[in-house]
Amino acid sequence: MSLLKNLGRQLRAGELSATELTQAYLSRIERHDPQVRAYLHVTAEQALRQAGRVDAQLAQGEPLHPLAGIPMGIKDNLCTQGIPTTCASKVLAGFCPPYESTVTAQLSACGAVMVGKTNLDEFAMGSSTENSAYQVTANPWDLKCVPGGSSGGSGAAVAAGLCAAALGSDTGGSIRLPAAFCGVVGLKPTYGRVSRYGLVAYASSLDQIGPLTPTVMDAALVLEAIAGHDPKDSTSLATDVPRYSETLESLSETQPLAGRRVGLVQETLGEGLDPEVNTLFQQAVAHLASLGAEITIISCPRFAYGLPAYYILAPSEASANLARYDGVRYGLRAPEATLLAMYQATRAQGFGPEVKRRIMLGTYTLSAGYYDAYYLKAQKVRTLIKEDFEAAFTQVDVLVSPTAPTPAFKAGEKTADPLSMYLTDLMTIPVNLAGLPALSLPCGFTADGLPVGLQIIGRPLAEADILQVAYAYEQTTPWHHRQPPDLS
Amino acid sequence: MKPTECSFLFWPMSIAAPPRTQYEAVIGLETHCQLSTATKIFCGCPTTFGAPANSQTCPICLGMPGVLPVLNATVLEYAVKAALALNCQIAPHSKFDRKQYFYPDLPKNYQISQYDLPIAQQGWLEIELVDEQGQSSRKRITIERLHMEEDAGKLVHAGADRLAGSDYSLVDYNRAGVPLCEIVSGPDMRSGVEAAEYAQELRRILRYLGVCDGNMQEGSLRCDVNISVRPVGSPVFGTKVEIKNMNSFSAIQRAIDYEIERQTQALEAGERIRQETRLWEEGSQRTISMRSKEGSSDYRYFPEPDLPPIELTPAQIDHWREELPQLPAQKRHHYEEVLGLSAYDARVLTDERPAAEYFEATVAAGADPKQASNWISGDITAYLKAHKLDIQALPLRPAGLAELLGLIQAGTISGKIAKELLPELLSQGGSPLALVEAKGLTQLSDPAALEAIIDELMVAHPRELEQYRAGKNKLFGFFVGQVMKKTGGRADPRLTNDLLKAKLEG
Numbered sequence: 001m002s003l004l005k006n007l008g009r010q011l012r013a014g015e016l017s018a019t020e021l022t023q024a025y026l027s028r029i030e031r032h033d034p035q036v037r038a039y040l041h042v043t044a045e046q047a048l049r050q051a052g053r054v055d056a057q058l059a060q061g062e063p064l065h066p067l068a069g070i071p072m073g074i075k076d077n078l079c080t081q082g083i084p085t086t087c088a089s090k091v092l093a094g095f096c097p098p099y100e101s102t103v104t105a106q107l108s109a110c111g112a113v114m115v116g117k118t119n120l121d122e123f124a125m126g127s128s129t130e131n132s133a134y135q136v137t138a139n140p141w142d143l144k145c146v147p148g149g150s151s152g153g154s155g156a157a158v159a160a161g162l163c164a165a166a167l168g169s170d171t172g173g174s175i176r177l178p179a180a181f182c183g184v185v186g187l188k189p190t191y192g193r194v195s196r197y198g199l200v201a202y203a204s205s206l207d208q209i210g211p212l213t214p215t216v217m218d219a220a221l222v223l224e225a226i227a228g229h230d231p232k233d234s235t236s237l238a239t240d241v242p243r244y245s246e247t248l249e250s251l252s253e254t255q256p257l258a259g260r261r262v263g264l265v266q267e268t269l270g271e272g273l274d275p276e277v278n279t280l281f282q283q284a285v286a287h288l289a290s291l292g293a294e295i296t297i298i299s300c301p302r303f304a305y306g307l308p309a310y311y312i313l314a315p316s317e318a319s320a321n322l323a324r325y326d327g328v329r330y331g332l333r334a335p336e337a338t339l340l341a342m343y344q345a346t347r348a349q350g351f352g353p354e355v356k357r358r359i360m361l362g363t364y365t366l367s368a369g370y371y372d373a374y375y376l377k378a379q380k381v382r383t384l385i386k387e388d389f390e391a392a393f394t395q396v397d398v399l400v401s402p403t404a405p406t407p408a409f410k411a412g413e414k415t416a417d418p419l420s421m422y423l424t425d426l427m428t429i430p431v432n433l434a435g436l437p438a439l440s441l442p443c444g445f446t447a448d449g450l451p452v453g454l455q456i457i458g459r460p461l462a463e464a465d466i467l468q469v470a471y472a473y474e475q476t477t478p479w480h481h482r483q484p485p486d487l488s
Numbered sequence: 489m490k491p492t493e494c495s496f497l498f499w500p501m502s503i504a505a506p507p508r509t510q511y512e513a514v515i516g517l518e519t520h521c522q523l524s525t526a527t528k529i530f531c532g533c534p535t536t537f538g539a540p541a542n543s544q545t546c547p548i549c550l551g552m553p554g555v556l557p558v559l560n561a562t563v564l565e566y567a568v569k570a571a572l573a574l575n576c577q578i579a580p581h582s583k584f585d586r587k588q589y590f591y592p593d594l595p596k597n598y599q600i601s602q603y604d605l606p607i608a609q610q611g612w613l614e615i616e617l618v619d620e621q622g623q624s625s626r627k628r629i630t631i632e633r634l635h636m637e638e639d640a641g642k643l644v645h646a647g648a649d650r651l652a653g654s655d656y657s658l659v660d661y662n663r664a665g666v667p668l669c670e671i672v673s674g675p676d677m678r679s680g681v682e683a684a685e686y687a688q689e690l691r692r693i694l695r696y697l698g699v700c701d702g703n704m705q706e707g708s709l710r711c712d713v714n715i716s717v718r719p720v721g722s723p724v725f726g727t728k729v730e731i732k733n734m735n736s737f738s739a740i741q742r743a744i745d746y747e748i749e750r751q752t753q754a755l756e757a758g759e760r761i762r763q764e765t766r767l768w769e770e771g772s773q774r775t776i777s778m779r780s781k782e783g784s785s786d787y788r789y790f791p792e793p794d795l796p797p798i799e800l801t802p803a804q805i806d807h808w809r810e811e812l813p814q815l816p817a818q819k820r821h822h823y824e825e826v827l828g829l830s831a832y833d834a835r836v837l838t839d840e841r842p843a844a845e846y847f848e849a850t851v852a853a854g855a856d857p858k859q860a861s862n863w864i865s866g867d868i869t870a871y872l873k874a875h876k877l878d879i880q881a882l883p884l885r886p887a888g889l890a891e892l893l894g895l896i897q898a899g900t901i902s903g904k905i906a907k908e909l910l911p912e913l914l915s916q917g918g919s920p921l922a923l924v925e926a927k928g929l930t931q932l933s934d935p936a937a938l939e940a941i942i943d944e945l946m947v948a949h950p951r952e953l954e955q956y957r958a959g960k961n962k963l964f965g966f967f968v969g970q971v972m973k974k975t976g977g978r979a980d981p982r983l984t985n986d987l988l989k990a991k992l993e994g
Contacts, residue, residue, distance in 0.1 A: 079554045092553065099547045101554060200553040205793035233556050234795050317793055320586050323597035324551045328659070339657075343590060366588075366788040375790060 001480070002217035003164055004070055011058065011069050018054035018069030022047050022113050025071040029115065029162050032487040035143060037135045038157035040076045041084050042116040047071065050113045057111065066221050066245075068111030073163035075154050076117035077124055078209070079198040080104055087200050088132035089122045091325045091332045091350025101198020102233070103167060103209050103226045110225050115163055118153030122352045123322065124174055124202040126150050127424040130415055131354045138411075139181060140484035141450055145408040148181030148424075150174040154212045155182035159484055165213045165222050169199055171206045172310050173403075173428025176440035179212055180403035180453020183442045183482070185470070186212045187219045188428075190461050191435035192237040194223075195230030201321040203314035204235075206432040215480055216441060216471040220244035223463060239461055247464045248471045256472035258292035263396035265457075267303040268427050274406040280444035280452045281402045284473065288400070291472050296396055300388040305381045306430035311422060312365045312378035313433075318355075319362030325350060357418065386434045393459050398469050401427050403440040403453030427455060437463045441470050442479040451479070510720040511755065513748045515677035515713060519690060520668050521700040522639065522708040523566045529638050529667035530557030530600065537706045541644075541660040549665035551595030556794050559584075563636055563667040564798065565808060566699035567607050570669055571634045572809050573693050576611030580800050584636075584792040589785065592659050593641040601670075603789040606635035607798065613693065614817045615685045616835065624824075624831035629686050630674030639666040663707075669700075675714070675725065680744035684737040687711050692816045696841045704735045711740055716761070717751040726751070727761040731775055734768045743768040747775055819844050827857040836865050842879045843869075849886035855893045863889065867907065871914050883917030892920040900924065901931050902981055933980035935987060938971070941979075942991050945970050956992055967992065 010016040026044050033039055054069040074080065077087045079097040086092045104114065121131035129137045129152025137152045139145035140160035147156040151168025155178025158166050168175040170188035179186025187210045194209045201207060211222035227241045252258070264285060269278065289295050327333035327346035334345030351359070365374035392399060404424055414421040431438045436457055443454035454473070458466040474480055528535055531548035548555045571578055585603035611631035618624045641664040645654035671690065677683045691709055694700035702709045711734060716726035731747060734740045751761055766775040816838045823834035838844045843864060850860040868889075872879060892913065895901045901909075901924055909929070913920055924930055932938060945967060946953050956963040967988050971979050 077554075079552075085553070087553070095553070097547070097552060097554070099552070099555070197556050198554045201794075203793075232558060234558050235556075235793075316790060320588055320596075320598050320788075320790070323588060323590065324553070324595065326590065326592075326597060328592045329550060329595065330552070339592065363788065366790050368786040368788075371788075371790070 001215060001475075002221070003214045004066060004218045004221050007070060007164060008064070008066050008068070011054075012064060014058075018051040018058070018113065019048060021069055022051040022071050022115065025115055025163060032160055033162060035138060035487055036140055036156050036160050036162065037137045038073065038118055038147075038153040038160065038162055039116040040086060040088065040119050040132075040134055040153070043083055043114055046083065047113045047115045050108070050111070054111045054113070065110040065225070067107060067225050069113060070164050071113045071115045072107065073116055073118045073154050073157040073166035074104060074114050075120055075151050075166070075168045077120060077169060077200040077202075078104055078167060079200065080114070080117065084117065085200070086117075086134070087123045088120045088134055089325075089350065089352070089355070090133045091346070093332060095331050097198075099198065102195035102230045104198065106226050107167075112225070116157075118151070118157055118166060118168075120153055121150035121174075122355050123200070123318070124150040124169055124171055124207075125318070125354050125358055127173070127177055127421050128409075128411070128414065129153065129178070130411060131352055133352050136411055139408045139450075140487065141183060142408065142448070144410055145450065146181065146411050148178035148404070148408060150178075151186075151212060152178045152181075155179055155184060155186065158182065158184045158212050158214060160487060161483075165211060165218055167209060167222075167226070168212050169202075169207055169209050170428075170432065171202050171208075171314060172432050173425040175210045175212060176403050176428050176438060176453065176455060177424060179440040180442075180451065180455075181408035183445075183451030183479070183484070184212055184214060185216050185219045185439065185441045185474075185480075186210065187223060187439045187463070187467075188431065188437065189223060189227060189463055190237070190437045191432075192235050193227050193437070193461065193463065195226075195228075195233040195236045197230055197232040201317075203317040204321060205317060206310075206314060208432075216439075216467060216474045217245060217248055219439070220248055220467050220471075223467075227463075237461070242464050244464055244467050248467060251468055251472055255292035256475075257288060257469060260293045260398070260469060261296060261396040262288055262293040262469070263296050263298035263392055263399045265303060265392075265399050265401045266297050266299045267301070268401035272405050272423065272426075273402065276446045277402050277404070277406060277452050280446075281454065284443035284454045285400065287477065288469070288473060291476060293469070298392045298396060298399060300385070300392055300430070302381065302384045302388045303430050306385055306433055307422065307426055309378040309381040309385070310425075310429045310433060311361070312374050313382065315358040315362030316366050316375050317362065319359045319366065322351075322355065322359055354418070382433045385430050389430075389434045389436060389457075397459075398462075398465055399457040401455045401457070403427060403455040407446050407448075407450040407452055431455075431457055436460060437466055439466045439470050441474055442482075443473075443477070444479060445482070449485070509756070511717050511748075511752045512720045513678055513715055513717050513744070513751075514675045514725055515679075515683050515715045515744060516675040517673045517677070517683060517686060518712045518714065519671045519673075519687065520639075520710045520712075521570070521671065521690075521694055521702075523563055523667040523669055523699055524701050524708075525560055525562045525566065525667055527560060528665035529560050529563050529636070530665055533665065535666050537703075537708075539662055541658070542662060544662040545664070549595065550661055551597075557600060557792075559795060559798075560667065564607070566667075566697070567634065567636045567669045568800070568805065568808050569697050569812060570671070570694060570699050571608030571611065572805070573697055573812055573815055574608075574611040574613055574631045574634065574671070576608035576631055576634055578608050578800060578805050579605060580802075581605065582607045582798040582800070584795045584798075585789045586792050587637075588788045591640070592657065593643050593661075593664070595641065595661060595664055599638060599640065600792055600795070601637035602635035606633045608634040613686070613689055615682065615689050616817070616820060616831065617681065617685055618831045618835060622830060622832055627676075627682065629676045629682075632672045632674050634669055634671045637668050637670060639663050639668050680741035680748070683713065683744050684741040687740055688737050689816065692839065696813055696815055704737075707735075713740065713744060713747075715744060715747050715751070717748060717755060726755075727763050729761065729763065730765045730781065732765060732767055732778070735770075739768055739770060742773060743775055746773065750775065813841065816841075816844075823857070827851065829857060829861055833858075833861045833865065837861055840879075846879050846882075846886055850889045850893075853887045853890035855890035856897065859893045859896075860889065863893065867910055868914065871911070883915060884913045885917065888913060888917060888920060895920055895924060899931055899933055899980060901929060902977065904977055904981075905929050905931070908977075929976075929978060931980050932975050932978045933983055935983060938979060938984060938987050939991070941971060941974050942967075942987055945974070946991065953992065957994065964988065964992070
């Protein structure tokens with residue numbers, strides 16, 4: 001089962017035109033987005049134009065890419081030429097980049113239809129999308145809950161059927177966490193697998209773009225379209241892109257995971273783990289075993305140091321990456337008499353509290369006299385975490401953990417306590433530090449009806465492995481059939 | 489007043505004053521060289537000088553959100569070649585770092601530079617100084633490091649020369665992202681002359697390599713001077729002052745000489761030298777304080793995550809090493825020690841690589857080195873200057889010049905005739921021998937023919953002959969002139985001299 005394949009088949013069969021499909025999603029957005037608030041900008045005009053092109057291709061009998069005509073949501077930290085790209089920040093209010101990100105250019109070349117730019121925590125800094133300067137996105141499963149962050153708009157839009165698939169970015173869990181909270185599939189590829197050109201940088205050595213989709217097959221289809229080397233991104237990898245979707249179709253139906261070694265990361269199962277999440281996770285592991293997987297408990301002793309290391313490295317890089325928002329060339333400019341006053345007022349007015357907090361943190365950790373104690377030490381921790389994972393992958397093929405320690409929490413619940421908010425990313429952050437690919441997919445629902453995510457982590461460039469394990473699990477469980485309660 | 493000064497003042501005059509302290513300057517240079525690549529260091533924008541403001545920019549060099557740098561491979565090649573020519577150790581593993589500070593000419597508010605792992609370290613270059621007596625001396629100046637970085641844009645202030653006090657400022661980002669290589673010397677120089685010569689030699693080397701055009705007016709080569717003064721023999725350095733804003737070698741020399749004097753006087757007056765940046769003011773010929781450097785700024789360097797580390801294999805380094813041309817110092821040594829030229833001539837000829845190569849080709853074609861040097865540094869250089877030509881474009885090729893010099897040496901033509909022919913040869917090229925023959929300018933060196941002419945002249949000028957024989961030796965020149973006039977300048981000067989002497993003496 002794949003939404004994208006279904007829609008593609010209907011388009012090719014002439015049961016539906018791309019224009020009709022786009023219209024259908026645009027009217028869903030019009031009807032439901034006032035409640036969900038997933039979109040910062042809806043790009044109806046451009047979407048219908050692109051859909052028209054796909055219909056023209058169909059009329060000509062030209063072969064269509066699997067993503068052709070597919071309505072997609074794009075996180076608003078991906079640059080789209082001539083279309084507002086705000087990063088949910090006031091400092092970029094009204095900013096329309098004169099260039100296109102590589103991923104959106106690739107999607108566009110495939111015929112995908114961008115229906116809008118999705119909400120996020122300002123500059124992708126946050127775990128709940130509450131740090132957006134413009135709006136708070138609701139979780140479609142419970143409108144009082146947060147959708148997770150920072151790609152909360154993308155997660156909520158996919159869950160609420162306000163797009164067929166979406167792109168997000170993941171620096172410390174920003175794709176996987178909203179995927180878990182919103183009950184969709186979210187894939188963070190290996191660092192370098194997807195070009196970052198045009199992704200507004202938060203922490204350059206950790207940022208990676210990936211899909212949020214209704215199903216695993218859909219994630220494979222989107223990844224195929226956006227992965228690959230980009231001469232504009234020196235950190236992108238030159239390795240060939242496998243046909244991920246085909247490797248899923250070839251899985252055996254009876255014992256699809258026979259011979260697969262799955263490791264449970266012991267350190268993710270301790271204190272702070274919600275009991276319901278733990279139960280659903282244990283059931284998921286038992287299910288993997290029933291599909292033929294060999295289950296081992298694996299220790300990654302340095303896993304717990306990931307969070308503090310991340311909160312030094314990411315703000316350090318962010319403090320430099322965000323220095324360019326100074327009012328000189330683009331974006332917000334506070335009118336002041338002197339240069340220094342203009343800098344100060346622009347940045348004071350333009351950035352929200354969480355962004356300011358991280359800029360200050362990063363400025364401090366890079367300062368003379370503190371660099372060795374903080375930045376350098378955090379880099380060493382990063383190396384040790386990478387080594388832990390390398391050691392683990394000599395024993396197992398993939399690692400699993402809950403994606404987050406809890407299900408979605410209520411809006412406003414953690415905004416006053418940044419540290420408890422940071423803990424939400426405990427399970428996802430070490431993966432970014434090691435540059436590994438990881439995926440989150442639904443593994444059940446709490447008694448309150450909130451989805452819970454299962455995280456599957458793979459070796460570098462082993463996206464095919466994690467997609468296969470996820471696919472085998474998904475095809476034999478009912479969770480992806482469940483829809484959020486009626487958004488009326 | 490300090491006690492030492494008091495005691496000095498009140499000593500009886502008959503007691504000699506303590507000897508005046510001798511001071512010496514300690515000077516190091518930081519040179520920013522624009523690498524002459526067609527495009528910028530991290531994007532594809534052109535680097536042409538003088539284009540309309542902001543016409544050579546793109547999202548990358550403007551530091552737009554979401555863009556990424558990609559290293560221009562030629563920048564790395566040029567930097568490594570420069571480092572090899574400066575005898576540096578090339579780092580097999582190097583990286584870029586972000587140097588952070590806020591300024592409107594810096595689009596990202598950080599500069600991509602190299603901090604603790606520069607591409608090259610520990611090199612040297614040799615300078616050669618020629619004094620007024622023509623005596624040459626050589627000195628090695630160490631190169632501490634060489635690294636790559638991007639240039640910033642340019643601010644144009646309205647209503648003032650500087651940001652402070654201006655009504656508003658405009659920014660031109662054409663220069664933002666232009667590749668630079670920063671070369672830091674050791675504190676090895678002791679005078680303005682040495683520092684100016686170091687800068688000139690550096691410029692020569694870079695121009696020989698073709699990696700930097702060295703144009704100081706356009707800012708392709710910018711030197712900052714670090715200078716302190718200390719008592720001779722002191723093992724520690726004095727407080728360092730940085731001088732900026734010199735756009736010629738002589739300005740470097742004059743700024744340093746001024747600063748040595750200023751600092752020495754300050755020390756002698758018991759003042760403390762402030763650690764600061766000073767600007768050379770060409771108009772008033774002095775340095776003025778720009779900003780204090782005490783409590784130095786924190787640039788919060790950290791490794792640039794958008795660029796992978798630079799790994800160089802020995803094979804790649806060797807390949808670039810093999811492509812290096814012979815450098816000015818090597819040429820100077822060869823010209824002086826093998827070809828027998830003076831240090832002065834060698835220096836003039838090797839100043840620009842094309843002239844040196846023209847000279848070498850002329851010598852290789854059989855010309856006498858000293859003659860070739862004289863002609864090239866003299867008449868030919870003057871002609872090139874007057875016509876604004878490059879020596880590579882000169883129609884007279886080295887083989888032609890060698891042929892011309894050969895004709896003089898063989899006595900076929902005189903030097904004077906050669907000089908007369910030169911303009912035509914320089915503008916048209918071709919074979920000097922053919923031209924000499926076509927114009928019938930072959931030197932008259934038949935003694936019988938010359939004697940007949942002299943005999944005629946003696947008959948035609950009896951009065952002068954008589955005066956000469958009476959002791960008025962000056963009239964010898966008159967007769968030489970008459971012979972030359974009669975022969976259209978073709979008479980062999982030495983033979984004419986010999987024959988005239990014999991005839992006139994009677």
